Amino acid sequence: MELKPLKGQHHVSAITANAKENYRFYTKVLGLRLVKKSVNQDDTSVYHLFYADERGNPGTDLTFFEIPHAGQTYKGTNSISLTSLRVATDESLHYWKQRFVEHDVEHDEISLHTGRATLSFRDFEGQRLMLVSDENNKGVAGGKPWEQSPVPVEHGIIGLGPVMLTVSRPEITAKVLRDIMGYRETRSYPSFIQGQNDIRVFETGEGGTGAEVHIEERTDLPRERPGRGSVHHVAFRVETEEELNKWVEYIHGIGLPNSGFVERYYFRSLYFREANGILFELATDGPGFEGDEPFESLGERLSLPPYFEDQREQIEARLKPLDTKN
Numbered sequence: 001m002e003l004k005p006l007k008g009q010h011h012v013s014a015i016t017a018n019a020k021e022n023y024r025f026y027t028k029v030l031g032l033r034l035v036k037k038s039v040n041q042d043d044t045s046v047y048h049l050f051y052a053d054e055r056g057n058p059g060t061d062l063t064f065f066e067i068p069h070a071g072q073t074y075k076g077t078n079s080i081s082l083t084s085l086r087v088a089t090d091e092s093l094h095y096w097k098q099r100f101v102e103h104d105v106e107h108d109e110i111s112l113h114t115g116r117a118t119l120s121f122r123d124f125e126g127q128r129l130m131l132v133s134d135e136n137n138k139g140v141a142g143g144k145p146w147e148q149s150p151v152p153v154e155h156g157i158i159g160l161g162p163v164m165l166t167v168s169r170p171e172i173t174a175k176v177l178r179d180i181m182g183y184r185e186t187r188s189y190p191s192f193i194q195g196q197n198d199i200r201v202f203e204t205g206e207g208g209t210g211a212e213v214h215i216e217e218r219t220d221l222p223r224e225r226p227g228r229g230s231v232h233h234v235a236f237r238v239e240t241e242e243e244l245n246k247w248v249e250y251i252h253g254i255g256l257p258n259s260g261f262v263e264r265y266y267f268r269s270l271y272f273r274e275a276n277g278i279l280f281e282l283a284t285d286g287p288g289f290e291g292d293e294p295f296e297s298l299g300e301r302l303s304l305p306p307y308f309e310d311q312r313e314q315i316e317a318r319l320k321p322l323d324t325k326n
Contacts, residue, residue: 003246005182006204007237008140008211009160010267010283011050011061012083014127017228019047019066019322025123026051029103030085031151032062034299035289037324040065041264044308045318050266053143053158055298056289058237058267059210060143060159065232073126076224077168078277080231081216084130084161086142086209090117092155096131099151114189114201116209125229132161132209139208162201162212163234166224167276170200170217176274177202177213180254181236191216204236223277233271235281241268244284265305266291300325 016022026032026049035056040048046066053060062083075081087093093110096119100107107121117133134142145156167173177183181204188198200215213234224230238244244261248270251258259271266289270282292303302319304312 001246001250003182003250004239004243006211006282007239007285008059008205008208009163010058010235010237010281010285011063012080012160012163012231012234013063013065014083014231015070015226015228016049016064016066016125017068017070018125019049019064019320021124022049022064022066023322023324026062026064028150029099029105031145031149031156033146033149034324035061036266036293036303037299037301037322038303038305039308039315039319041305041308044311044315047319047322050289050299053156054146055144055295056266057143057159058283058285059140060157062160067228070228073227073230074222074225075128076221077166077218079166079224079226080163080234080278081166081224082128082130082164082214083231084118084132084163084209085157086134086137086159086161087131087155087157088133088142089135089154090133093117093119093131093133095152095155114187114199114214123229127229127231130161131157134158134161134209137208137210139203140206140210142210159210161209162214164199164214164216165276165278166216166218166221167278168218168221168223169276170197170215172275173215173278174200174202176280177215180251180256181280183213193218193220196220233279233281235269235283238282238284240286241284244268244270244282247282263305263307265307 032051036050119131142158183202262269267283
């Protein structure tokens with residue numbers, strides 16, 4: 001069976017304990033657009049919020065499950081330890097550094113990170129984030145910032161950049177990326193931690209910032225205990241439902257435990273864990289977020305897939321009101 005290469009990052013899904021503050025930070029500070037206010041389809045009592053470029057183009061989504069009683073994250077291995085977000089130019093990082101100062105966002109200095117200008121920062125729950133410049137990117141294209149964002153379009157976030165996986169047994173994860181998912185190992189760079197092995201870089205498809213996974217080995221940390229401010233899973237792009245069905249057949253055929261085909265309405269998915277315990281998802285580029293809301297008012301109302309619509313009254317009764325119209 002011939003499988004097309006994965007196209008890069010599709011979305012990253014993380015955990016928040018406070019949907020209201022999460023909405024404020026990611027739209028009012030980071031300037032992303034809330035393209036869908038929905039519920040966790042596996043637990044409809046909690047919100048699932050999707051932030052992205054102007055229309056939620058694949059490769060631009062950072063999503064959050066609200067778990068109100070989520071505890072503190074104890075950082076460690078077997079985790080998705082860093083999510084990066086792309087901006088167009090090196091100059092944009094200087095804009096963002098000043099913006100972080102104005103909004104009291106915890107951040108580091110602008111630095112060179114594997115050949116690219118970057119700016120690391122944390123959200124209000126300690127979510128580990130990094131802005132990465134696309135100035136020299138020659139790989140997969142980014143998205144288009146929303147014109148009504150509080151951030152000027154020229155400095156807006158244009159999508160997901162490299163994702164960092166921190167693991168205790170790197171070759172296990174590398175083997176899954178390389179031998180099962182078709183990634184190619186392209187380079188490495190020194191660890192930020194003295195005494196640790198180099199960080200390894202894997203690419204797929206067109207490569208570049210939107211199609212890289214970085215594997216960090218840490219022998220000095222325990223396994224991460226996830227909570228608010230941690231990442232739940234990372235999803236990778238598959239072009240069509242037909243192609244996803246080939247992946248379902250392939251993953252099943254090699255005996256890797258998996259979810260099988262999952263209908264998510266806004267896209268179709270397949271989930272599986274690699275042996276270090278990190279949850280991967282393969283997700284289709286479409287249908288997208290405009291099937292149940294017009295472009296002009298994306299994210300303003302609670303959207304439910306059709307198979308939950310008959311439960312709307314009960315679902316809404318369990319959710320705290322969240323005003324996303326302003």
